[in-house]
Amino acid sequence: MIKKITTLVIAIILMLTVVMPSSSYANxxxxxxxxxxxxxxxxxxxxxxxxxxxxNPNRAVTRGEFAAYITRAFNLPASDKYQFSDLKVGDPLTFEIQAAAGSGILGGYPDGTFRPHEKITRQHMAAMLYKALRYLNVPLNSAPLTFNDNNKISKQFHEAVATSVYYNIIRGSHEKKGVFFNPQGSATIAHAAAFLYRTHVVTQQYGQAVPENNTPQPTPPPVETNNNSYYVGTISGSNITKQPTVYVTYEQAEAAYQAANSINLLFQGDKIIKMNSGIASAADVAANTVTIYGNKDFTNALTYVVEGSELKYFGSNDKYAIVQAGDTKGYAKLSEITLIPTSLIKGRDYYYVANGMLSHKLYDHIKQAFIGEYVMGEAPSFMAAGVHYYGTDGVHFYNANDQLVGQHYQYFQFASLRQPTNYTAEELDYMIHTILEERRTLASRYANILTESRLLGLGQFLKAMEQEHRVNALFILATAIHESDYGMSTHALQKNNIFGIRVFDANEAAGSTYATPNDSVLAFINQYVNKNYAPQSGGYAKGAVPGNKTTGMNVHYASDPFWGSKIAGHMYRLDIRFGRKDHKQGRLAMVLNNGEPVNARMEPSTSSPIAFTYKAKVIGESGLFGYPVAIVEETIGSDGYIWYKVYSDNNPPANFVWIRSDLVKPL
Known part of the structure; x- marks a missing residue:
């Protein structure tokens, strides 16, 4: 029989190619x-x-596990014919469930879900095994049902149960009152092993060859996948071919991967863990965020990004992937990363120019869809309309061939939030009222925005806070607009929380409550900006600017890798519309410490008292992302060096400090 011969050949090949240690199984x-x-x-x-x-032989088996067992046991071919809404993209279990679905062995629920984590019932197991027998060309004979609980077997499962009884696959349980099938009962992993084994025996005895006229083109048998083993393979276009050789250790597979030029993928089970080219993305994880570390032991956290975010890929092994967010290159746990070969990229973040402004369109690699876009600021002269540009830090821009086209710093993204806005309180209130009035016509959720928005009337208070706490009022307003949906988010309306304070990725329903929006502003300033993020004494101090994932507040404040550029975009759009009073009103620069601390002094001299010290920090792959500062003036000190007067990150003791020019790079 063709099926029997194929199975025997596969078994022989696997015996010859697998390097197996002596088997020893758990007690x-x-x-x-x-x-x-x-x-x-x-x-x-x-x-x-x-x-x-x-x-765990006595643990109840789930729907997803049993589907995976069937796929592995009978070498079912890969399929993407059915997509269930509750399965994770890239999860090996997803591929196995889809393979079984594509072979006609299982189906989902009417709502489009599969529910892989539900315990599988005995009658559902009978149905899957019935369809497996049909797939394997076993005659579907049936026996009369004589169980004491026949009436509890759903009508649509009668034939499947009767076939299972005929072939003695799933038997009833003998009790004092008779023999019961218990159709709604669950089964253990040991039961699943027994049912599958009996099905396998039946297939060997009764499986029939497929008629030649039904198989016009023979296909090679699919590779049996063990999720703890390693494989190598190739990708050509959208076609992935996994070689049948099974490697017990990563080192064996990696050696094979390096030895052959034709090999460009390395798998663990069905998960791609190494590739020649492509991009990475933050995987769907329980915490909803993925951390990037400065070391292979995952103890030195550099930054983090929300799941679905695109990352630049440098290499990987079976433990970690080397990736880049912003300009920060580091290590991410392989279990938290999805690798996407170049030819399988369906979409990605990109920049483009329209009406002289630079826009950024965002792609979610879990949803596999574009999720929005925003204006960052003015477009640099080296960019052309109608062209897509790529990059992870908002400064370095690449073409489709991954060639650097140019670099450009958006002003508000790297402008010190210590520099006050030139807008008055009255002008800020006019801004707020105007933009809220425009929102009212855009969507039904804004119908009552002119009476309910928690941004109304904030201008006077924002300006007072700017003067008292040295935090730019336009920055505060832009952050509130972004975090509160113009003061109309649920947290804003119900909790007066206009900054999303303590609203975490893993629990968006959480969030602090405030008596008034003013209290929320004070909390944002005192508990975050002036406590941990702007001053050099702060635990998350990376520069007093919105920034990106390498410098500024964005490094640790938000999981969104483009939070800083989005805040800057709000500031830019407000400014160019209501007077252009702030754009490029300062001289941007970076304190480049090159791994060493840099002293900021009270006067332009090395003998002057130290106001504070810029701590050593990761300055990025380009070496350009130190601590952003705004230069006010320059002078020649008594030591003969040029010194720059800049806005002080700290608050107090002084509004301005001096830094020697050889430690600062103007932008």
């Missing part, structure tokens, strides 16, 4: 009633151990 298999069936499938990698090496 929870030894001595079990179904030890033979469990050991059989464990040897073939159909049933896998947990992280402690246990197989």
């Amino acid at each position: 929870d298999i030894k001595g079990h009633q179904m030890v033979n069936e469990l050991t059989h499938w464990a040897n073939l990698g159909v049933i896998l151990p947990d992280s402690k090496g246990n197989y």
Whole structure:
């Protein structure tokens, strides 16, 4: 029989190509009633151990696990014919469920879900095995149902259960009152192993060859996948080919990957863990954010990004991926990263020029869809309309061939928030009223914005806070607009929280409550900006600017890698519309400490008292992202050096400090 011969050939190939250590299984298999069936499938990698090496034979099996067992046991081919809404993209279990669905062995619920984590019922198991027998060309004979609970077996499952009874695959349980099938009951992993083993035996005995006229073109058997093993393969266009050789260790697979020029992918199970070219993205994880570390041990956190974010890819192994967010290059746990080969990229973030302004369009790699766009600021002269540009830091821009086209610093993204705005309180209130009035016509949720928005009348208070606490009022307003949806978010309306304070990625329903919006402003200034982010004494001090994922508040304040450029975009759009009073009113520069601390002094002399010290920081792959400052004036000090007077990050003791010019790079 063709099916039998194919299975035998696969088994022989695997025996010749797999380098296997001596098998030893956890004590929870030894001595079990179904030890033979469990050991059989464990040897073939159909049933896998947990992280402690246990197989948990007495634990209830889930729908997703049983579907995966069937796919592995019968070498079902990959398929993307069915897409269930509750399966994670890129998850190996997703591929196995889709393979079983594509082979006609399972289906989902009417709402489009599969519910992989639900315990599978005995009648659903019978249905899957029935369809597996049909797929494997076993005659679908049936036996009369004589269970005491026949009436509890759903009508649509009668035929499947009857076939299972005929072939003695799923048996009833003998109780005092008779034999019961228990159709709604769950089954254990050991039961699943036994049912699969009996199905396998039936297939070997009764499986029939597929008629030649039904298979016009023979196809090679799919590679059996063990999620704890390694494989190499190739990608050509959108076609991925995984080689059948199984490698027990990563080192074996990596050696094969490096040895052949034709090999460009390395897998662990079905997950791509190494590739020749492509991009990375932050995977769908429980915390909703992915951390980038400065070391391979994952103890030195540099920054973090929200899931779905695009990352530049440099390389990887079975433990970590080397990626870049902003201009920060570091290590991310491989379990939290998805690798996307170049030919499989469906979309990505890009920049473009329209009406002289630079816009940024964003792509979510989990949703696989564009999720919005915004204006960053003025477009640099080296960019042309109608062309897409790429980059991770908002400063360095590349073409489609990954060639650097130019670099450009958006003013408000790197302008010191210590420099006050030139707008008055009255002008800020006029801004607020005008933009709210325009919002009212854009969507129904803004219908009552002129009476309900928590931004109304904030101008006077923002200007007073700017003077008292030295935080730019336009920056505060732009942040409130961004974080509160123009003062109309649920947190703003119900909690007067216009900055999303303590609203976390993993729990967006949380959030602090304030008596008034003014209290929210004070909390933003005193508990965040002036406590941890702007002054050099702050725990998250990376520069007193909105910034990106390498410098400024954005490094630690927000998981959105483009939070800083979005805030800057709000400031730019407000400014160019209401007077152009702030744009390019300061001289931007970076304190480049090159790994060493830099002293800011009270006067332009090395003998002057130190106001504070710029701590050593990661300055990025380009070496350009030190501490952003705004130069007010320059002079020649008594030591013969040029000194720059800049706005002080700290507050107090002085509004301005002096830094020697050889430690500062004007932008």
